[in-house]
Structure formats: C-alpha cells, structure tokens
Amino acid sequence: MTSAGHAEAPQRTPGNQPKTARGEATRKAILSAAERVIGAKGYNEASIGYITSEAGVAQGTFYIYFKTKEEVFSELVLEMGRLVRHTIAESTQGIQNRLEAEKAGLTAFLEFVRAHPDLYRIVQEALFVDPGAYREYYTAFEDGYRAGLSSAQEAGQISPGDAETRAWALMGIARALGEQLVVFDTKKPISELVETAYDLIANGIKPAES
C-alpha cells in the first residue's frame, strides 16, 4: 500500500503560499478569522477548532496554510506593523511642520486602533507569544519616529533633546490613548484626546510664566 513512488514530492513550501484563487481565498478567510478570534479571546483561548469553524473550513485545512498556531499569530503581528506604519505615513504625507505631523499622525493612529481593536490587542500579547515580533514591531516604529524627530530638531522645528527617549515617550502616549479607546472604552472623542495630548507634547504642563 501507500504506493509512494516519486521520492521527492514538492509538498514542503515553507510558508505555504496558496497557488490558486480558491486557496488564496481560504487562506485569507483563516487569517481574518484568526484576527477576530485571537483578538477577542487571546492566544490560548483561541483554539484552532474555533478559528477554523469561524472561517468556515475544516480543522485540518488550517495546516495547509500555516505550520503552527504560532505562525498565524506572527503573521498577524507583522500585518499590524505594516498597516499601522502605512496608515501613519499616509496621514502625515506632505506635512512640513513636525508638530502638525505629530498631531495628524496621532489622530490617524487612534482612528486605526479604533477600527482594528483586535490587531491592537494581538500586538500586546506578542510580548509573550512571540517576543521577537513584538520587538520588531516597536523597533521599526521607533526608528521612523526618532529619525523624524532628529531632522525636525536640526531644522529648528522642535527644541533640542534626546530623540530616542522622546520617541519612546511619544509612542507611550499614543499607546496609552489607544488603550483608552480599545480596552477602557472611553467616551471621549478622538479629537479631544488628540487636542489634550498635542498641547502636552507641544507645550508641556508647566504654567505659562506670569
């Protein structure tokens, strides 16, 4: 039985990209279901069975496109990174003044987060499920941020100061406000959050000299 025959079957595509329109669609369905399910229940509670049933396919189908549960998770983190950076870059396109760019970028980020709460939570969980992906996510983010701050500084658009630490602090603000939206369900409109944060970032909280 098992008339294997040809010794070198070409079955082992590493990432297993689909080669057909049908396959493409199925893979997308699984990825999207994974995003929703993992985002909602967390990595561990999100069983393959639940993900596949949510995607409308059989359990085994999952393993045609992903080697492990972790793999689909990592892919989601990467996707989130790409999307967020793209969204922000787009929104700050052509804005010359750094402080204005800051405001536009923060607004775009918060809007994105509100539209994709699942992806947001997935990135948070990556710290434990896939630390490497987590670091890459924030490091990539920081690189761009710091570069922007540095050149703005050289152009005299912002005051001097350690660009790296500032980048982290500003990312921390964005993250905290995003969490307000997604985790704490604040009622405040994004514009209001941005207004307050922008004032803090631009002017600080020290009272004006009297």
Next chain:
Amino acid sequence: MTSAGHAEAPQRTPGNQPKTARGEATRKAILSAAERVIGAKGYNEASIGYITSEAGVAQGTFYIYFKTKEEVFSELVLEMGRLVRHTIAESTQGIQNRLEAEKAGLTAFLEFVRAHPDLYRIVQEALFVDPGAYREYYTAFEDGYRAGLSSAQEAGQISPGDAETRAWALMGIARALGEQLVVFDTKKPISELVETAYDLIANGIKPAES
C-alpha cells in the same frame, strides 16, 4: 480504614490563608516562585509543576494555598499594584511642587520596574489572563494621578488641561520608559531617561519663542 467520622470538616477556607508559620513560609515560597517563573516564561508556559519545583515543594502543595493557577496570577497583579503605588507615594512624600513630584515619582517607578521586571511583565499579561485585574490596576493608578493633577491645576502649579487624558498620557510615558528598561534593555541610565521625559512633560517640544 479512612475513619472519616465528623461530617463537617472545616477545610474550605476560600483564599486558604495558612495558619502556621510553616504554612506561611510555604505560601510565600510558592508565590515568589510563581512570580519568577510566570514573569520569565509567561502564564501558559509556566506550569504548576515548574512553579512548585522551583519553590521546592510537591505539586499538590500548590492547591493547599491556591484554588487555581489563575488565582496565584491575580494575586501577583494585586501585589504589583500595591507595591508600585506604595513606592511612588513614598517617593513623592512631602514634595509640594507637582512638577518636582512628577520627576521623583517617575524615577521611583522606573527604579521599581528595574528591580521587579517579572512583576512588570505579569501586569502586561493580565490584559489577557485576568482583564479585570488589569483594569483595576490601571484604574487605581489613574485615580490617584488625575486627582494629583487636578489639585495642582487648581493651585496654579500646572497649566489648565483635561486631567484625565493627561493622566493617561503621563502614565503612558512612564510605561514606555519602563518597557525600555525591562524589555528592550536600554543602556541609558534612569536619570537620563527621567531628565528627557521631565523636560518633555514640563516644557513640551515646541522650540522656545525666538
């Protein structure tokens, strides 16, 4: 055999506090091992077997003091909350000026985080393992923070602005810098991080009017 006898044995202390010095010590050992193991490997990878072996007790002993694995986790989150708030309150004791208090509090927080990296990661993971505890942690934190900002505002020590949003933003900065220490292993000394963050918080990044 098993001459049970008395029908109503008083075995069911809910939280199961120890009643003996020995018990006290064992419970502490388990809690401390759990902190290290869960902090290092994350909630799911941290098996009861590993925790107890790390604590130097048998597996069953765990269930004398904790009803479930989740219970010990929640307790750690609570402990972290108490410790952090206590540490910060202590460090800002008697400082009248809000901005100075901000600096002292941030320094104390970062030093605490560096000293307890495990607890820090545990709080992060609580978002998925015990969302209620996560919210309580940050809500309690925010309450104090916002109150402080509000009264400082009334006293004219800081400029006017939405205290709640500001509280979240400032907590975001602290958290991001803490993460630099614990997750990204930055080489920068705490004092330097605080210096940059403080300048940002007090003055913002807008260049001084020329």
Next chain:
DNA sequence: GATAAACATGAATACTGATTCATGTTTCAT
C-alpha cells in the same frame, strides 16, 4: 505524649486542544 488540624506528598485522573493522516474533491494544464 496523644490527638486533631494543618501541612505535604506525588502518583493518578481527566481533559483539552494542537497536530497528523488517510481519504476525498476541486482545479487546471495538456
């Protein structure tokens, strides 16, 4: 110094859920 409660043990239980596999079905190039 005896008795009961408290504490400790670690093997056995019980269950969950990721991954595999033998067996179809669909797609597509020829």
Next chain:
DNA sequence: ATGAAACATGAATCAGTATTCATGTTTATC
C-alpha cells in the same frame, strides 16, 4: 477528457498539564 497537483475534510492521535486524592508527616494544644 484526464491525470496530477492543489485543496479540503474531520476523525484519530498524542502530548501536556491542571487538578484531585489517598496517604503520610509535622505542628500545636491539652
């Protein structure tokens, strides 16, 4: 039309591990 590759199925496997339990040992009280 037809054979091979791609895709799909879902039951079976397999491993890990939280929790329980029957059985000892220690502690403290009388």
